[in-house]
Amino acid sequence: MKALIQPHYIALFLFSLFSFPAHSADPNAGASLADNCSGCHGHNGISKTAQWPNLAAQKPGYLVNQLQAFKADQRIDPVMQSMAKSLTTADMNNLAAHFASLPPGKAGDNSQIAKIGQEKAGMCMGCHGKNGLGSAQTPRLAGQHADYLVKQLRNFKNGSRKNSTMKAISSNLSEEDMAQVATFFASVP
Ligand code: HEC
Ligand code: HEC
Numbered sequence: 296m297k298a299l300i301q302p303h304y305i306a307l308f309l310f311s312l313f314s315f316p317a318h319s320a321d322p323n324a325g326a327s328l329a330d331n332c333s334g335c336h337g338h339n340g341i342s343k344t345a346q347w348p349n350l351a352a353q354k355p356g357y358l359v360n361q362l363q364a365f366k367a368d369q370r371i372d373p374v375m376q377s378m379a380k381s382l383t384t385a386d387m388n389n390l391a392a393h394f395a396s397l398p399p400g401k402a403g404d405n406s407q408i409a410k411i412g413q414e415k416a417g418m419c420m421g422c423h424g425k426n427g428l429g430s431a432q433t434p435r436l437a438g439q440h441a442d443y444l445v446k447q448l449r450n451f452k453n454g455s456r457k458n459s460t461m462k463a464i465s466s467n468l469s470e471e472d473m474a475q476v477a478t479f480f481a482s483v484p
Contacts, residue, residue: 320392351394415479436480
């Protein structure tokens with residue numbers, strides 16, 4: 296009887312699997328590389344001040360995109376541009392898997408500003424997910440430092456950080472709107 300699956304088909308199939316680029320990231324390898332990041336981004340990806348964004352629980356695809364953008368000098372920050380130059384794509388995937396696996400920072404802020412911000416933030420959630428928890432295509436905003444979020448909104452608006460979608464959106468926000476929506480997203484646990 297003729298075998299339905301010939302051994303050489305299996306060999307070809309296995310070969311095709313192994314010749315595929317390795318997409319699987321190794322969070323343990325990322326954890327050791329992350330020692331180089333902790334001075335600014337904190338030991339658990341939670342930074343001490345808004346000068347440095349939290350990376351914990353950030354979406355892995357977004358983290359890789361940003362590291363690629365710094366490396367290619369498309370996103371401008373002298374420190375991060377030079378940090379990213381020394382990272383390979385595999386390093387970036389591993390770092391992203393590590394940071395994405397960490398629990399988000401503690402938040403919580405019931406101020407009036409956060410409440411007003413919540414009312415204005417509805418239009419952000421279509422892309423950034425419910426309460427700004429992020430999606431495969433968009434970063435998590437929840438639990439991020441408010442002053443960091445405001446800085447990025449200003450950078451999109453003045454064009455120093457390039458992204459056509461966020462340029463269009465931030466152009467419609469006043470300084471007051473930015474402070475309010477940022478305070479809301481920073482307050483989401
Ligand atoms: C000396 C301080 C410093 C070190 C060390 C550092 N970073 Fe950063 N990183 C920054 C600053 C500052 C920013 C914010 C840049 C801006 O305002 O656009 C940033 C931004 C980022 C962002 C963008 C986050 C976002 O929400 O868009 C990523 C991703 C990132 N860093 C990853 C890393 C990784 C991975 C390492 C370690 C390999 C690292 N950083 C080491 C200072 C640092
Ligand atoms: C149409 C989809 C869309 C909408 C609506 C949207 N965003 Fe974004 N946002 C994005 C994308 C995509 C990025 C990633 C940009 C990049 O790759 O640099 C982003 C990035 C950001 C960042 C940078 C985060 C970081 O970690 O550096 C901030 C802050 C932000 N958005 C805030 C907002 C706010 C506030 C609103 C509502 C007023 C909003 N966005 C609405 C798509 C959207």
